[in-house]
Amino acid sequence: MFNSQSPQQPSLSGISMASAGGAAGKTPADMHDLPDLCHKCGRCCRSATTFNSYPKLLELVEQGDQEAIDFLEIFEPFDSVEQARAVVPEQVQRVIDEVSHRKDMHLDELTFYHCRYVTEEGMCGIYERRPRCCSEAPYHGWSMMPPGCGFEGWQFEQREMQKAEIRKLKEIQYQMEALSPDGIRTASGSMTLDELRGKINEALAPWKTFGSQHW
Ligand code: SF4
Numbered sequence: 001m002f003n004s005q006s007p008q009q010p011s012l013s014g015i016s017m018a019s020a021g022g023a024a025g026k027t028p029a030d031m032h033d034l035p036d037l038c039h040k041c042g043r044c045c046r047s048a049t050t051f052n053s054y055p056k057l058l059e060l061v062e063q064g065d066q067e068a069i070d071f072l073e074i075f076e077p078f079d080s081v082e083q084a085r086a087v088v089p090e091q092v093q094r095v096i097d098e099v100s101h102r103k104d105m106h107l108d109e110l111t112f113y114h115c116r117y118v119t120e121e122g123m124c125g126i127y128e129r130r131p132r133c134c135s136e137a138p139y140h141g142w143s144m145m146p147p148g149c150g151f152e153g154w155q156f157e158q159r160e161m162q163k164a165e166i167r168k169l170k171e172i173q174y175q176m177e178a179l180s181p182d183g184i185r186t187a188s189g190s191m192t193l194d195e196l197r198g199k200i201n202e203a204l205a206p207w208k209t210f211g212s213q214h215w
């Protein structure tokens with residue numbers, strides 16, 4: 001599910017905070033510092049989705065997976081996608097559009113969740129003890145937040161930074177390929193071209209779903 005992935009891994013959708021402070025809340029030291037951009041609309045708390053199916057989440061709970069436990073402690077599944085659509089239609093459509101072209105997720109396994117603690121006003125009723133999946137969201141540029149979320153600009157910036165990092169590595173690779181006398185070693189000899197290619201592929205892998213092979 002989204003929450004059980006490493007913050008460096010791409011994931012779908014918004015388990016996020018719409019709270020007093022919401023995304024502006026403190027994030028763990030090992031996470032990026034989130035700017036205070038939350039509009040406190042509460043939509044992400046009413047339309048969460050996970051990478052894993054609901055039955056899989058229940059299985060994880062049985063196995064003692066703490067993140068699955070935390071997640072299902074606050075989130076209740078909607079009975080149907082249509083029920084979720086009635087609440088946050090724009091996010092439901094966004095997630096469906098995304099999942100429909102992914103090979104690692106299936107539309108018929110998609111479940112939307114709403115938090116038990118989001119107030120009518122879109123605030124977090126348990127802000128001080130909200131779980132990590134809330135305090136760390138949006139994890140990165142590709143977390144799928146509802147359209148119009150205050151983090152849209154920040155997420156765009158994050159995505160561009162990620163791409164720029166990878167392009168930089170590719171530039172080095174091309175330069176080294178051109179300069180390397182035997183086509184194998186880098187000029188400095190500190191890293192072979194194959195090692196460099198491996199490093200680039202490693203950096204690209206988590207973002208393939210988002211087209212990183214074309215960056
Ligand atoms: S616990 Fe709070 S921040 Fe987390 S989803 Fe619920 S209302 Fe939103």
Ligand code: SF4
Pocket residue numbers: 014016017018019022023037038039040041042043044045145146148149150151
């Ligand atoms: S959708 Fe975005 S702006 Fe709205 S509450 Fe969630 S994080 Fe804040």
